Amino acid sequence: EAQVTQNPRYLITVTGKKLTVTCSQNMNHEYMSWYRQDPGLGLRQIYYSMNVEVTDKGDVPEGYKVSRKEKRNFPLILESPSPNQTSLYFCASSPSQTGVTSYEQYFGPGTRLTVT
Amino acid sequence: GDSVTQMEGPVTLSEEAFLTINCTYTATGYPSLFWYVQYPGEGLQLLLKATKADDKGSNKGFEATYRKETTSFHLEKGSVQVSDSAVYFCALSKGVTGGGNKLTFGTGTQLKVEL
Numbered sequence: 001e002a003q004v005t006q007n008p009r010y011l012i013t014v015t016g017k018k019l020t021v022t023c024s025q026n027m028n029h030e031y032m033s034w035y036r037q038d039p040g041l042g043l044r045q046i047y048y049s050m051n052v053e054v055t056d057k058g059d060v061p062e063g064y065k066v067s068r069k070e071k072r073n074f075p076l077i078l079e080s081p082s083p084n085q086t087s088l089y090f091c092a093s094s095p096s097q098t099g100v101t102s103y104e105q106y107f108g109p110g111t112r113l114t115v116t
Numbered sequence: 117g118d119s120v121t122q123m124e125g126p127v128t129l130s131e132e133a134f135l136t137i138n139c140t141y142t143a144t145g146y147p148s149l150f151w152y153v154q155y156p157g158e159g160l161q162l163l164l165k166a167t168k169a170d171d172k173g174s175n176k177g178f179e180a181t182y183r184k185e186t187t188s189f190h191l192e193k194g195s196v197q198v199s200d201s202a203v204y205f206c207a208l209s210k211g212v213t214g215g216g217n218k219l220t221f222g223t224g225t226q227l228k229v230e231l
Contacts, residue, residue, distance in 0.1 A: 042223040043205070058218070101146075102165060
């Protein structure tokens with residue numbers, strides 16, 4: 001089954017304790033992205049990756065890191081989480097082709113993170 | 117920058133009522149437009165899309181028409197069901213350098229359908 005998986009689904013942590021949220025897709029997609037969802041703000045892009053070893057900042061990258069060592073995986077790293085990073089996080093993937101904007105993005109089930 | 121504005125929710129309807137969720141956008145160039153749906157506890161799923169002016173996207177009884185003159189992409193359904201209860205997101209997509217597409221989302225509209 002074609003899917004995007006994320007782990008963990010729920011995480012409660014304390015300020016400053018490094019954490020990683022994993023994301024994996026089995027559709028051989030080049031493009032992967034992380035979003036955070038906050039009430040009244042919709043989804044905002046954190047980072048994206050065009051392909052292996054190619055990543056770039058989205059709209060709200062502060063406090064986050066990513067890496068893309070393999071095509072299927074795109075982990076999100078919070079080196080020193082703070083309470084304002086409490087949010088619902090989604091990983092997404094899609095095919096990629098220059099000039100094409102119509103590809104559907106496939107979303108993972110989400111990771112609900114609470115930082116106390 | 118690009119932005120998407122959609123009507124505030126929550127929207128509460130009786131089953132079989134007509135649904136309209138308004139969406140307008142601001143963007144340069146020729147974005148693709150999408151409606152995504154998020155059921156409780158799940159990720160977002162594509163509901164429908166349109167890639168150029170006057171295109172109509174449709175799926176599961178939902179429709180939306182890409183209106184460039186009014187920069188709108190309103191979602192409609194003639195007869196809603198309880199199972200349509202979810203959060204609906206309007207989004208636009210612009211290309212990024214080197215390929216791929218970035219989605220810019222509206223804030224989401226929660227729909228609740230009651231018997």
